[in-house]
Amino acid sequence: MQAVRDAVGDRIAIVAKMNMDDGVPGGFWLDEAIPVAQWLEADGTVDALEMTAGSSLLNPMYLFKGDVPLDEFAGVMPQPIKAGVKVIGHRLLKSYPYVDGYLLEDSRQVRAAVELPMILLGGITGREVMDTAMADGFGFVAMARALLREPDLVNRLQADPAGRSLCIHCNKCMPTNYTGTRCVLVDRRTTRSATWGKPEGYAPTSAEWDASHPAS
Ligand SMILES: Cc1cc2nc3c(=O)[nH]c(=O)nc-3n(C[C@H](O)[C@H](O)[C@H](O)COP(=O)(O)O)c2cc1C
Numbered sequence: 214m215q216a217v218r219d220a221v222g223d224r225i226a227i228v229a230k231m232n233m234d235d236g237v238p239g240g241f242w243l244d245e246a247i248p249v250a251q252w253l254e255a256d257g258t259v260d261a262l263e264m265t266a267g268s269s270l271l272n273p274m275y276l277f278k279g280d281v282p283l284d285e286f287a288g289v290m291p292q293p294i295k296a297g298v299k300v301i302g303h304r305l306l307k308s309y310p311y312v313d314g315y316l317l318e319d320s321r322q323v324r325a326a327v328e329l330p331m332i333l334l335g336g337i338t339g340r341e342v343m344d345t346a347m348a349d350g351f352g353f354v355a356m357a358r359a360l361l362r363e364p365d366l367v368n369r370l371q372a373d374p375a376g377r378s379l380c381i382h383c384n385k386c387m388p389t390n391y392t393g394t395r396c397v398l399v400d401r402r403t404t405r406s407a408t409w410g411k412p413e414g415y416a417p418t419s420a421e422w423d424a425s426h427p428a429s
Pocket residue numbers: 230265276277334335336337355356357358359386387390394395
C-alpha cells in the first residue's frame with residue numbers, strides 16, 4: 214500500500230476493494246475481513262474501503278446474484294471448454310437471489326469496526342438503497358451494472374428521485390468481458406445517453422428518454 218501511496222502522493226484517492234465473504238467452504242469471511250480492514254486503517258495509506266464478495270474462479274455468482282448466464286459463458290469459450298461449461302457449468306455458476314443492496318448487512322459489520330470512509334457496493338439501483346447507505350454511515354456508493362445499463366443513471370435519479378435502474382440482473386454482461394464489456398440490452402448502434410452534452414442536472418424529456426433507451 215505504501216508503494217501505491219508513494220507513486221500517487223496525495224493526487225489520487227486510494228480505495229481498497231476487499232473481500233468479506235468468498236462464498237466457498239474454508240474461504241475468507243467477515244471474521245478475517247474485519248481484522249484486515251482494521252490493519253488497513255492502522256496502516257494509514259488507504260482513503261476508503263469497498264467491501265465485496267465471491268470468488269472469480271470458485272464462485273463468481275456469489276458476488277453478482279441474479280440470473281446465471283450459462284449459455285452466454287459457453288458461447289464465448291473455445292471447444293472443448295464450451296462443451297464442459299454446458300455440462301458442468303451449473304456447478305460452478307451457482308444461482309443466488311438478487312435483492313437491492315445485497316452486501317449491506319455484511320458491509321455494516323465492517324462499517325462498525327473501522328472509522329475509514331466506506332463505499333457500499335452491490336445492487337445499488339436507486340435512491341432508496343443510496344439513502345440507507347448514507348444513513349448507515351457509508352460515505353459513498355459504487356455502481357457497476359446499473360451504470361453499464363445506463364451511463365446517465367445518476368443524472369436521471371437526480372431529476373427523478375423515485376426512478377430506479379433499468380438493469381434486470383440477467384448478468385449477460387459478465388461474459389462480454391471477453392469481447393468488449395457492455396450491457397446486452399443496450400443497442401450500441403442506436404443508444405446514446407439522453408443527457409450527454411446537456412448541462413448538469415438536465416432532466417430529459419420523455420421523448421428524449423425513449424429515443425435513447427430502446428425497448429428491451
Ligand atoms: C461486466 C463486468 C465486469 C466486471 N469487471 C470487474 C473487474 O475487472 N474487477 C472488479 O473488481 N470487479 C469487476 N466487476 C464487478 C463489479 O465491480 C461489482 O463489484 C459488481 O458488479 C457488483 O456491483 P453491481 O451490483 O453494482 O453490479 C465487473 C462487473 C461486471 C458486470
